[in-house]
Amino acid sequence: WDAKVDAPDVKSSTPPVPRSLRPPCTPPTRRRPRPLCAKPPPLRQAPPMPPGCAARSSTQQKLRLQHRLPPGAGFRPSGRAHWTWSSEQRFVSPRRAPAFLSGSGDSSLRTTEGTDSMKARGRLLLLILCTLTFSAVYILLCCWACLPLCLAACLDRHLPVAPRPTVPGPLHFSGYSSVPDGKPLIRELCHSCAVVSSSGQMLGSGLGAQIDGAECVLRMNQAPTVGFEEDVGQRSTLRVISHTTVPLLLRNYSHYFQQAQDTLYVVWGQGRHMDRMLGGRTYRTLLQLTRMYPGLQVYTFTERMMAYCDQIFQEETGKNRRQSGSFLSTGWFTMILALELCEEIVVYGMVSENYCSEKNGPSVPYHYFEKGRLDECQMYLLHEQAPRSAHRFITEKAVFSRWAKKRPIVFAHPSWRANIVFGHQHLSLLQRLSLLQHLSLLQHLSLLQRLSLLQYLSLLPPHPRG
Incomplete structure (x- = not known):
């Protein structure tokens, strides 16, 4: 027993340290972090782990591996069965592991913030690039939509007058393209033209023989001649058709296309209906007609010519056609075509702009081949007073009256004349x-x-x- 007592006890040589006096298991807290722009301090090794902290050290190691924290990061218990960051520098959410690091964590923090800054710059650059792209596409679309009007504005013509040849022969009319090859209209000028309106004024006129006596006879849309030969004649040299009238002609295609293949058809319409490249619905129908009847002569108004007609309307009326909600009528396109093809024009069945306000005679139907509908003046006033999507018949007739002061245009049945003041330059x-x-x-x-x-x-x- 004495030997055991005198023998030195290794285990008891070091007295146990009370738990209250033990140092914490975490490294000592550092000072406030230096600014990111300052040079980071050199890395220091963490102090050795005090005795009795092995269990908590393993828990911290698991948290470091789970949250990808550097070895220098420390934790302490928060009282809620999980660990939170022990530094007093910043606030940490108790439900999520922190990303604030100490020691070598400053460089990781700067790397993370630099990555976020690069991402923000990338997003800003992408937003600017998308904005510029959409702006460029919008400008290109606007330029493409305004291109026909710009081309028409370059034309220095106040009236749709084709250049007259110095020697007789066929002329090229580039405002009209054939279906399907797209070649321009080539034909000689007509010395005298009879423009026959579809108005009910033609009923009982008895002008059929006089109309057929003209060199060229121009008709509009689906106005028939069968059954009305005594009043409107039976010849049809050229027929101007709206894109909305093509389906009506197909109902009686044997009369319009099979029996009258010597008639030249000129169709007008908006680009989406008459587009040659994109294959508009009306253009596809005309293409099928030319395949069914190879000898059929079908032409369309080009986009440049359509824009030119809009320009003429704006110059004559002072109103933009689109902004005023106006649709040009088939009579408008027929008169412009007649001014290019004809030397002398006689218009049948077209009233003056003051006819409906000074009307004293009986009412006539809007079309001579359609009875039981609105009469002519009611239709004219209805369209003239409509705010949007309407024809301006009375306005167009006022323009035709002004054209008659400069060109040899005569209005017959009802007969009326414009206030013409001729100079010697207008007379042969x-x-x-x-x-x-x-x-x-x-x-x-x-x-x-x-x-x-x-x-x-x-x-x-x-x-x-x-």
Whole structure:
């Protein structure tokens, strides 16, 4: 026993340290972190783990592996069965492991913040790139939509007048393209043209023979001739058709296309219906007709010509067609085509702009081949007063009246004339002589004075159509 007592006890040589005096299991807290712009301090090794902290150290190691924390990060119990960051530097959510590091964690923090900054810059750059792309596409679409109007604005013509040839022969009319090859219209000018309206004014006129006597006869849409030959004639040199009228013609295709293949058809319509490249619905129908009847002559108004017609409407009325909610009528396109193809124009069945306000006669139907519907003046006033998507018949007739002051246009049945003030530049030599013969001034002139006057008139430059 004495030997055991005298023998040194290794285990008892070091007295046990009370738990209250033991140091904490976490490394000592560091000072507040230096700014990110400052140079980080050199890495230091963590102090050795005090005795009795092995169990908690293993728990911290699991948390580090789970949350990918560096070895220098420390934890302490939070009283809620999980661990929270022990540093007093920042607030930590108790339900999620922290990402605030100490020691070497400062460099990881800067790396994470740098990555977030790069991501934010990337998102900003992507947003700017998308904005620029959409802006460029929008500008291109606007330019594409306005291209026909810009091309038409380059034309320095106040009236749709085709250049008259110095020598007789066929002319190229680039405003009209054939189906399906897209070639321009090639034909000679017509010396006299009869433009036959579809108005009910033609009923009982008895002008069929006079209309057929013209060199070229222009008709509109589906206006028939069978059964109305005495009033409207039976010849049809050219027929101007709206894209909405093509299905109506197909109901009686044997009459319009099979028996009248010598008629030239000119169809007008908006781009989405008449588009050649995208294959509009109306254009596909016309393409099938040309395949069924190879000898059929079908032409369409080009986009440039359609834009030019809109420009003429704006120049004559001072209103933009689209903004004013107006649709150009088939009569408008027919008159523009007649001004290009014809030297002299006689219009049948078209009333003046004041006819409905000064009307005293019986009412007539809107179309001579449709009875029991609204009469002509009711239809004109209804469209003229409509705010949107309507024809401006009365406005168009006022424009035709102004055209008659500059071009040889005569309105027959009902017969009316514009207030024409002719100058010698609007008259051919034959017209000048005919006018002088009707002047009473010639009765007071001597023979020598008359010859001198006629000689002076012969020296004047002749009218292009004379």
